[in-house]
Amino acid sequence: xxxxxxxxxxxxxxxxxxxxxxxxxxxxxxxxxxxxxxxxxxxxxxxxxxxxxxxxxxxxxxxxxxxxxxxxxxxxxxxxxxxxxxxxxxxxxxxxxxxxxxxxxxxxxxxxxxxxxxxxxxxxxxxxxxxxx
Amino acid sequence: xxxxxxxxxxxxxxxxxxxxxxxxxxxxxxxxxxxxxxxxxxxxxxxxxxxxxxxxxxxxxxxxxxxxxxxxxxxxxxxxxxxxxxxxxxxxxxxxxxxxxxxxxxxxxxxxxxxxxxxxxxxxxxxxxxxxxxxxxxxxxxxxxxxxxxxxxxxxxxxxxxxxxxxxxxxxxxxxxxxxxxxxxxxxxxxxxxxxxxxxx
Numbered sequence: 366x367x368x369x370x371x372x373x374x375x376x377x378x379x380x381x382x383x384x385x386x387x388x389x390x391x392x393x394x395x396x397x398x399x400x401x402x403x404x405x406x407x408x409x410x411x412x413x414x415x416x417x418x419x420x421x422x423x424x425x426x427x428x429x430x431x432x433x434x435x436x437x438x439x440x441x442x443x444x445x446x447x448x449x450x451x452x453x454x455x456x457x458x459x460x461x462x463x464x465x466x467x468x469x470x471x472x473x474x475x476x477x478x479x480x481x482x483x484x485x486x487x488x489x490x491x492x493x494x495x496x497x498x
Numbered sequence: 499x500x501x502x503x504x505x506x507x508x509x510x511x512x513x514x515x516x517x518x519x520x521x522x523x524x525x526x527x528x529x530x531x532x533x534x535x536x537x538x539x540x541x542x543x544x545x546x547x548x549x550x551x552x553x554x555x556x557x558x559x560x561x562x563x564x565x566x567x568x569x570x571x572x573x574x575x576x577x578x579x580x581x582x583x584x585x586x587x588x589x590x591x592x593x594x595x596x597x598x599x600x601x602x603x604x605x606x607x608x609x610x611x612x613x614x615x616x617x618x619x620x621x622x623x624x625x626x627x628x629x630x631x632x633x634x635x636x637x638x639x640x641x642x643x644x645x646x647x648x649x650x651x652x653x654x655x656x657x658x659x660x661x662x663x664x665x666x667x668x669x670x671x672x673x674x675x676x677x678x679x680x681x682x683x684x685x686x687x688x689x690x691x692x693x694x695x696x697x698x699x
Contacts, residue, residue: 404528404529404532404533406532409529409532409533409535409536410536410541412528412533412536413533413534413535413536413537413542414536414543416533416537417536417537417542417543417545420537421545421547421551421552422552424552425549425552425554429554436653438654438656442699447649447655448572448646448649448650448655449649449650449652449653449654449655449659450653450654450655451572452649452650452653453653453654456653465538466538469534469537469538469539470538470539472534472538473531473534473535473538473539476530476531476534477531479530479531480529480530480531
């Protein structure tokens with residue numbers, strides 16, 4: 366369970382960081398910002414569309430590997446999937462996608478909290494630069 | 499696992515980094531929450547998920563009928579019906595065969611040396627065949643049904659499924675004659691199943 370969770374988390378976190386750094390998207394996105402740090406929704410959507418293809422492909426690969434390792438023991442007596450294996454694969458995929466969704470929601474919550482904190486700190490500094498915020 | 503948690507920690511610290519250092523207003527930051535909402539949150543687009551899109555080998559999508567047929571053929575009910583029919587045929591053949599070997603028909607106490615008529619022999623063969631066929635059919639259906647249910651529940655396919663379902667079937671058959679016969683039936687049929695599985699695997 367821990368391995369699957371770790372992989373799902375890594376799939377969301379590492380993938381986003383890696384592809385952003387590779388494409389130098391920070392400056393590209395920064396050009397469109399307003400003064401208070403809010404991002405243009407259209408730009409966010411475009412960014413998400415670009416990232417989504419990679420994210421889905423990565424998630425599919427990880428899910429396939431994880432479920433194959435868990436459900437299909439390496440003793441191949443026949444070419445077809447047996448009933449037990451196909452039941453196991455159904456459950457594995459359902460759990461993986463559920464996990465992916467929950468972790469994504471949690472991550473979105475955390476990044477919203479993060480941004481609130483950043484915003485408050487920025488406002489605090491703007492108002493009184495000398496004070497420790 | 500250490501690597502993935504390390505990566506997750508790095509990602510978390512990366513997003514909290516700008517908060518702690520509080521940069522000047524001109525440095526650009528990506529608003530992760532907005533991007534994430536489009537990626538995995540409420541505003542994500544509805545995608546048609548197929549392996550061709552996501553990096554696997556493109557496979558033509560199966561029609562609904564085909565999926566229904568395949569699901570039916572994999573189901574426990576279909577398998578037990580198949581085993582029932584197979585058991586019936588096998589039992590019939592077996593019964594007819596043993597009737598030919600072990601004749602006890604047409605015995606007339608007044609005339610012990612009389613050979614039975616063809617009609618009597620055929621009638622005996624038919625009865626025996628039918629009785630064996632019904633027994634085999636019931637046993638086969640029960641075994642197949644319980645094995646399929648146990649396999650679906652466990653999610654694995656190995657030799658233990660056959661042993662467990664053999665015990666259940668033998669127990670159910672023997673239970674009609676009392677608890678001890680049930681336990682004996684369970685053990686015997688489970689051992690028989692284990693032997694067959696060992697031979698098959």
